[in-house]
Amino acid sequence: MTSTILRSAAETARHAPSIFNTQPWRWEVRGDALELHADRSRLLPVTDPEGRMLTVSCGVALHHALVALAAEGHRTSVERGVDGDLLARITVTGTAQPTGTNLRDAIPERHTDRRPFADTPVPDGFVDRLRDVAEARGVYVAELDADSLVRFQVTAARAGELDENDVAYQAELAEWTHRPASSADGVAPGSTVAPTPRKVPLRSFFPDGAEGLLPGPGHDGGARYLVLWTVGDSPADWLAAGEAMSAALLATTAAGLAVSPMTDVVEVPASRAMLHRLLDNLGEAQVALRIGVPATSDAVPPTPRRADVIAG
Ligand SMILES: Cc1cc2nc3c(=O)[nH]c(=O)nc-3n(C[C@H](O)[C@H](O)[C@H](O)COP(=O)(O)O)c2cc1C
Structure with a gap:
């Protein structure tokens, strides 16, 4: 049961943006935990020799997974920097009031918009x-x-x-x-x-x-x-x-x-x-x-994602 919940969160996190859309991560469901591994075979040796952007991208995916779990009413604990390329281990520890459903709904809606924005100001605050x-x-x-x-x-x-x-x-x-x-x-x-x-x-x-x-x-x-x-x-x-x-x-x-x-x-x-x-x-x-503020209501097309990033 927990594994279904964790797998579903990893599925949602596949939408995460990443440097050059490299998707440099691998998710593993292991017992009651969901592990996030960096996939260094997807490192960009020239653009990102140290792996800064690779790790930032993995951090984005981690947050996406946590948003998905919180929106479904799961309380979690997270161990970060577990060991080398094992960047994080998420464990479901109980139930809670669902939070951040607006953020969860934004996950598939979000796309990088490289078009110039309108002159309209961003709302105060x-x-x-x-x-x-x-x-x-x-x-x-x-x-x-x-x-x-x-x-x-x-x-x-x-x-x-x-x-x-x-x-x-x-x-x-x-x-x-x-x-x-x-x-x-x-x-x-x-x-x-x-x-x-x-x-x-x-x-x-x-x-x-x-x-x-x-x-x-x-x-x-x-x-x-x-x-x-x-x-x-x-x-x-x-x-x-x-x-x-x-x-x-x-x-x-x-x-x-x-x-x-x-x-x-x-x-x-x-x-x-x-x-x-x-x-x-x-x-x-x-x-x-x-x-x-977007200058046009024309949508930005979605970009592809790999299916084979979740194991266990
Ligand atoms: C760490 C990181 C760095 C990125 N750097 C740039 C950038 O410099 N310029 C840019 O246009 N997009 C940048 N992007 C956006 C990615 O190119 C984009 O997420 C990817 O192509 C997938 O498209 P999507 O965001 O529309 O899903 C970056 C994304 C991440 C997570």
Whole structure:
């Protein structure tokens, strides 16, 4: 019985976003526990040599599974950083009032929206809500306000330039943007956006111009840019950053807002150093998020997911 509950949570967590849609995880139902393992065969050696984004992605999947369990009224305990690639072990410890059903419902609805957002402002207080959900996990949110936005723009442009001229990175990107349909992974061409002038440039997925989505009428006028950061920079911090990222993504989707992660600024060492200075050397940037009001009601198409990630 418990195994059915745990398997169902892992099924829901298959929707989790991940770096280049690598889905670098494996779930195992073992007795009364659900184990989350990192799948290092899916590490991106050029983009993510240390496995930071791999671990952040696993943290997102972990949070998705916990949201699914809480929404079904299951109380859980979680052991994090169990042993090497065994990143977390979830145990169901009893029943509780169902919570966060809006977040659970947002899981299949959430898609990375790379189109420019509308000029309409994000509702007052929304960023503060995200700050609270992140801080509950020991992760801080720095908002790039008008003064720091120019420096962030330069940082993002620098990451883009360095990536553009990095032959090994371009080869890795091409591999993950040209996956066979049977692999059910990789960045879906239909989810990327044709180049368009933007306040802050985004990672370019198809430098050869094979993008799928039209940018639409937005100009990112009302977009807000947030950096999720931690005091330390260990795998435990990366996992926590992933959980906070998931909480922010699902809260954003549940509020009818749009969001896209921006992590080239963290991956490229030179731009990461610039981000560090932008944070006044307070801590370690883990991910950046662009949040806003969608400029069009046209849906972003869903991206593929692997079926064979759950064992036991
Ligand atoms: C850790 C992490 C880093 C990501 N970095 C970027 C990024 O820099 N730029 C981007 O457009 N999308 C980024 N994404 C979004 C993924 O590309 C996206 O989740 C994946 O392709 C699946 O699509 P979906 O989010 O629509 O389900 C990131 C996602 C995660 C979890």
